[in-house]
Amino acid sequence: MARALGKSVTNSSAIRGVIAALVTRMEDRFVLRRELRTLGEVRFAKDSAGLLTLVRECRVRLVITEPRDPKRREAAPAVRAIRSAYPSIPVLILCNPTADDIHLLVDLVRSGADDAIVRGVDRVGSAAAGLLARGEQTPLVTTALADLGEVLTGDARAILAYAIANPAARKPVEQVARTLGVSRRTLVNRLSAAGLARPSVFVAWGRLLVAAASLEDSATTVRDVARTLGLRSNAGLHVLCRRHSCLSVRALRRGGYRAVLDLVRRELLGVGSVPQRSMAPANKQERRTTRRPRRTAASLGDAVPRAGNS
Numbered sequence: 001m002a003r004a005l006g007k008s009v010t011n012s013s014a015i016r017g018v019i020a021a022l023v024t025r026m027e028d029r030f031v032l033r034r035e036l037r038t039l040g041e042v043r044f045a046k047d048s049a050g051l052l053t054l055v056r057e058c059r060v061r062l063v064i065t066e067p068r069d070p071k072r073r074e075a076a077p078a079v080r081a082i083r084s085a086y087p088s089i090p091v092l093i094l095c096n097p098t099a100d101d102i103h104l105l106v107d108l109v110r111s112g113a114d115d116a117i118v119r120g121v122d123r124v125g126s127a128a129a130g131l132l133a134r135g136e137q138t139p140l141v142t143t144a145l146a147d148l149g150e151v152l153t154g155d156a157r158a159i160l161a162y163a164i165a166n167p168a169a170r171k172p173v174e175q176v177a178r179t180l181g182v183s184r185r186t187l188v189n190r191l192s193a194a195g196l197a198r199p200s201v202f203v204a205w206g207r208l209l210v211a212a213a214s215l216e217d218s219a220t221t222v223r224d225v226a227r228t229l230g231l232r233s234n235a236g237l238h239v240l241c242r243r244h245s246c247l248s249v250r251a252l253r254r255g256g257y258r259a260v261l262d263l264v265r266r267e268l269l270g271v272g273s274v275p276q277r278s279m280a281p282a283n284k285q286e287r288r289t290t291r292r293p294r295r296t297a298a299s300l301g302d303a304v305p306r307a308g309n310s
Contacts, residue, residue, distance in 0.1 A: 017061035018043050019128070020054040022078075023094060024070050028119070032064065035125030038224050039132060047071055048078040055082055055089065062128055063091045067104035076107045083112030090114045090131040094124065129227045130168050140213055140257075141165050144206075147261055151268045155180065155190050159199050163206025168230025173199040197267070204244040205264045208252070211237060212260045215253040222249060 019040040023029055032042050040061055045051040047069040054060060063082055065075045079091050093108050093116040095101040105116055117127045141164045145157060152160060155176075162169070162176045169175060176199070177187040187199055196202075211225045226237045241247055245263055247255065 017041075018054070018058040019062045019064065020045060020051055020058065020060045021063075022048065022051045022065040022069055022075065024066065028094065032124060035123065036128055038221060038227075039125075039128055048073055048075055051075075051078050052081060055086060060086075060089055062132060063089055064094055064124070064128070065091065066094050067101045067108060074104060074107070076104070076111045079108055079113055080111040087112075092117065092124075092127055092131060094119060097121070126227065126230075129224075130230070132228075140210065144209055144261065148265060148268070151265055154194070155187060155199075156194075156196055156202055156268075159187075159202040160206045163203040164210055167207045167210040167228060170230075172203050201244065204240060205260070207240065208245060208247075208260045209257060209264075211240075212252050212255070213257040215249075216256040 017040045019032075019036055019042045021029070021032055021042055022045045023032060029042075029044060036042050043054055043058065045054050051063065051065060051069075055063065063079075065079065067075055069075060069078075075093075082089060082091060091113045093105060093113050095105055095116055096119050105113075108116070114131055115127055117124055141161050144164055145152065145161060148157075148160075158180060159173070159176050162179070163172055166172060166175075173187065174184050177184045180187065182190075184199075191197065191199060191202075207229050211229060214220050214225050214228060215222075222234045222237060226232075226234050229237065229240070231237055231240070238249055241249055241252060245252075245260065247259060247263070252259065
């Protein structure tokens with residue numbers, strides 16, 4: 001059993017790739033191994049030169065480094081070399097809230113670092129998953145927009161593209177509206193005038209496309225997908241599926257990307273059978289504008305017993 005489990009872990013690491021890390025403290029290494037075990041095999045370098053060697057020789061999908069290596073040399077030159085030779089590999093900086101690290105962070109960002117987290121404050125697992133998702137969704141955006149073709153146009157196209165590229169983004173509708181130079185309400189009204197679903201529904205469809213594409217890999221767990229979407233637990237993914245599709249998480253894995261794509265296409269063409277739950281108000285602001293009609297005795301009709309018949 002142990003041997004089979006070890007073989008499974010090795011194969012999973014080979015599929016997922018390597019996370020190259022330049023981290024000195026043993027407690028930090030333990031945290032990285034614990035939080036990144038579902039994202040790849042974490043390998044540690046001794047110094048900046050060793051980090052470059054790891055990137056050249058291994059199938060690295062993410063680099064994590066401190067502002068300085070154990071020899072107190074700045075990591076910015078190594079980051080610059082990595083981003084120049086391997087622009088698709090994201091770089092995450094692990095730093096302390098000190099004046100020295102913050103000063104070095106400016107040069108690291110200029111050298112191509114994608115993001116930075118503060119030791120003891122930010123969770124490295126969430127930051128790493130977000131960076132990996134951001135890089136891996138770019139081909140999916142192109143594919144989805146091409147597959148939907150003329151069925152998806154204008155503002156709806158922009159919302160879906162943003163949701164796929166940024167599946168864990170907070171307030172995505174506001175972000176898209178800002179990009180388009182309009183208010184959130186204007187964007188909602190535009191889609192309503194075109195007879196389309198609310199922006200939040202397109203966001204949910206984009207996230208479902210990301211989830212389905214990820215689950216096509218048998219090594220990807222539901223927890224991995226939930227983390228990619230920025231959900232707090234596996235239950236969040238189940239809720240997303242029930243609310244915005246007729247698919248369970250199991251059906252999502254079985255049907256994959258094409259199943260969600262067909263669902264979105266049918267709904268846009270008006271021939272789908274997406275559950276009415278997907279059209280329910282997605283947030284408090286939209287709930288305020290959707291009120292139930294006041295029930296009166298006249299509207300209840302025979303449901304209200306009359307004095308003479310009781």
